[in-house]
Amino acid sequence: MNKEYKIPQATTKRLPLYYRFLQNFAQEGKKRISSQELSDAMKIDPATIRRDFSYFGALGKKGYGYDVQHLLSFFSQTLDQDEATNVALIGVGNLGNAFLKYNFQKNHNTRIVVAFDSKAPYEGTDISGIPVFHPDRLEEMYEEYGAELAILTVSSRSAQTMTDRLAKMNAKGILNFTPIRLTVPDSMKLMNIDLSVELQALIYLVRNSES
Amino acid sequence: MNKEYKIPQATTKRLPLYYRFLQNFAQEGKKRISSQELSDAMKIDPATIRRDFSYFGALGKKGYGYDVQHLLSFFSQTLDQDEATNVALIGVGNLGNAFLKYNFQKNHNTRIVVAFDSKAPYEGTDISGIPVFHPDRLEEMYEEYGAELAILTVSSRSAQTMTDRLAKMNAKGILNFTPIRLTVPDSMKLMNIDLSVELQALIYLVRNSES
Numbered sequence: 001m002n003k004e005y006k007i008p009q010a011t012t013k014r015l016p017l018y019y020r021f022l023q024n025f026a027q028e029g030k031k032r033i034s035s036q037e038l039s040d041a042m043k044i045d046p047a048t049i050r051r052d053f054s055y056f057g058a059l060g061k062k063g064y065g066y067d068v069q070h071l072l073s074f075f076s077q078t079l080d081q082d083e084a085t086n087v088a089l090i091g092v093g094n095l096g097n098a099f100l101k102y103n104f105q106k107n108h109n110t111r112i113v114v115a116f117d118s119k120a121p122y123e124g125t126d127i128s129g130i131p132v133f134h135p136d137r138l139e140e141m142y143e144e145y146g147a148e149l150a151i152l153t154v155s156s157r158s159a160q161t162m163t164d165r166l167a168k169m170n171a172k173g174i175l176n177f178t179p180i181r182l183t184v185p186d187s188m189k190l191m192n193i194d195l196s197v198e199l200q201a202l203i204y205l206v207r208n209s210e211s
Numbered sequence: 212m213n214k215e216y217k218i219p220q221a222t223t224k225r226l227p228l229y230y231r232f233l234q235n236f237a238q239e240g241k242k243r244i245s246s247q248e249l250s251d252a253m254k255i256d257p258a259t260i261r262r263d264f265s266y267f268g269a270l271g272k273k274g275y276g277y278d279v280q281h282l283l284s285f286f287s288q289t290l291d292q293d294e295a296t297n298v299a300l301i302g303v304g305n306l307g308n309a310f311l312k313y314n315f316q317k318n319h320n321t322r323i324v325v326a327f328d329s330k331a332p333y334e335g336t337d338i339s340g341i342p343v344f345h346p347d348r349l350e351e352m353y354e355e356y357g358a359e360l361a362i363l364t365v366s367s368r369s370a371q372t373m374t375d376r377l378a379k380m381n382a383k384g385i386l387n388f389t390p391i392r393l394t395v396p397d398s399m400k401l402m403n404i405d406l407s408v409e410l411q412a413l414i415y416l417v418r419n420s421e422s
Contacts, residue, residue, distance in 0.1 A: 009412075010221060016411035020390075043392045078415070085414050094309035101305040102406075110410060149413060172417040175410055179231075181254045189416040191409055195313075198402055199321060199386055200227035201220075202360060203296050204289070205400040206383040 011052045017042060018052070019075040026068050034065035085110045088147035090162055091154030092117035092132055095177060099151060100128045114145035118158075135162070139169055149173040156180050222263045228253060229263070230286040237279050245276035296321045299358035301373055302365030303328035303343055306388060310362060311339040325356035329369075346373070350380055360384045367391050 021042050025033055035053075039046040053066070056074065089096055089112045100115060115132040124133045133141050142150075150166055152159060152174050159180040166174060166188070173189035176182055179197075184190050232253050236244055246264075250257040264277070267285065300307055300323045311326060326343040335344045335352075344352050353361075361377055363370060363385050370391040377385060377399070384400035387393055390408075395401050 012415055013408060013412045015415055016408045017392075017405075041392070043394070079411060083418075087410070094312040095306075098305035098309040099406075110407075110414065149410075149417065151410075173413045175413050181228075181252070183254070187420075189413060189420065191413045191416075193404065193406075193409055194228075195310075195404075196321075197224060197227045198404055199298070199360075199362075200290060201224045202384045202386050202400060202402045203321065204223055204226055205402075206360065207294075209398075209400065 007055050011055060014044065014048075014052055015075065015079060017044075018049075019072075019079055022068060022072045022075060026072055030068050032065045032067050033071075037065075083109065085148055086113040086146045087111065088113070088142050088145065088150045089115040089130075090135070090138070090150050090152050090166075091158070092120070092127060093153060093155075096151075096153035097127070099153065100130050112151070114141050114147060116141070138162075138165055142166075142169060142171070147171075149175065151175045151177065152182075153177045218266050222266060225255065225259075225263055226286065226290060228255075229260075230283075230290055233279060233283045233286060237283055241279050243276045243278050244282075248276075294320065296359055297324040297357045298322065299324070299353050299356065299361045300326040300341070301346070301349070301361050301363050301377075302369070303331070303338060304364060304366075307362075307364035308338070310364065311341050311343075323362070325352050325358060327352070349373075349376055353377075353380060353382070358382075360386065362386045362388065363393075364388045 018038075021038060022033075024041075025037075035046040035049045038044075038049050042049075056078070087110060089099055092100065092115050096115065096117070100112060112130055115127065115130050116135045116138055117132055118135055120132040120134050122134045122136065124131050124137075126132070131141075131145075148171070150162075150171055150173075152162060154162055156178050159176070159178040160182060163174060163182045163184060167185050171188065173191070174182065174184065176190060176192045177195070179194050181192070182190060229249075232249065233244075235252075236248075246257040246260045249255075249260050253260075267289070298321060300310055303311065303326050307326065307328070311323060323341055326338065326341050327346045327349055328343055329346055331343040331345050333345045333347065335342050335348075337343065342352075342356075359382070361373075361382055361384070363373060365373055367389050370387070370389040371393060374385060374387075374393045374395060378396050382399065384402070385393065385395065387401060387403045388406070390405050392403070393401060
């Protein structure tokens with residue numbers, strides 16, 4: 001287990017945001033930036049920013065702030081922005097369809113290269129320019145298209161079965177949009193996004209701030 | 212600011228999950244449960260569960276675990292499951308369309324009651340059984356349909372403008388799916404879900420566990 005592995009998940013999720021905002025600041029010609037300026041732009045409290053950055057070693061100097069180019073090359077390296085990532089989408093229902101159309105246009109290095117759906121014909125079809133195959137061909141096509149990660153937008157019923165097949169293939173990670181809490185081997189990374197849960201959490205925040 | 216307001220956002224997001232799993236355990240006839248059992252089912256580390264529960268006061272007894280019915284009624288009350296929440300969807304593109312079709316079927320008390328899209332006619336149209344109006348009628352229809360929260364799936368360009376209009380109407384909260392970091396008044400709650408960021412964070416986790 002290397003050092004970076006221990007970074008809290010909340011920090012991990014902010015890394016791509018830091019990178020995006022630093023790119024903006026660099027484009028505006030800014031040479032250095034304080035945690036307060038980053039805080040104002042990102043709506044993240046400056047103490048959180050300083051703590052996040054501290055996980056990566058002392059990146060800033062007191063009274064000076066952070067060097068934009070230094071941070072930028074650091075985050076670029078950390079996030080492996082130079083390396084392309086091929087993603088497989090499993091389940092082309094309403095949400096899956098939206099992903100195929102959207103296809104992470106903002107991330108030029110990350111794209112859905114192949115999709116699977118139980119309604120797709122064995123020989124494959126084309127949706128929004130992406131080949132979609134029957135799940136019977138998951139193992140074969142996942143490898144052929146060089147996918148590293150899977151976005152899981154299948155029904156709850158199929159979620160664990162598909163996950164087990166992905167685990168057997170040594171897939172590296174799953175972005176899980178089903179409400180199922182998946183069982184994955186330690187070697188596989190998992191991120192859960194449950195839209196109902198996010199909405200309920202928002203409702204909770206709203207109700208508990210009324211007084 | 213009341214006490215519950217200080218609960219960390221990560222804990223808040225787990226509350227609906229706890230509630231769902233406790234419902235399952237109650238349906239199976241379980242009377243009490245340990246943090247370890249909850250941990251096994253939910254894939255959340257038991258220490259996290261105990262810490263989360265501690266924010267709500269001492270809900271469990273040492274060596275006994277937690278009383279399922281007690282927890283269930285506690286979470287039901289905390290999450291206001293009895294109270295219906297009407298939600299407005301702003302922006303019916305690919306993702307918005309998927310939400311209209313899905314409409315949070317799992318949460319019977321939470322539903323999208325009205326939607327807005329710049330392509331919709333002034334007099335309104337119907338998509339998946341939900342009335343969709345032109346954004347010119349946001350203020351009028353948001354109130355007429357009794358919406359409390361908004362899901363924001365508009366383009367980045369319109370995100371802040373729509374947010375400002377919602378703020379003026381005293382909308383209580385926004386679930387933001389745009390990549391924009393929105394400025395909202397203190398009275399308004401905000402949850403951000405940036406799908407590119409989630410995917411990039413997953414890629415980061417994968418890359419940094421390879422060694």
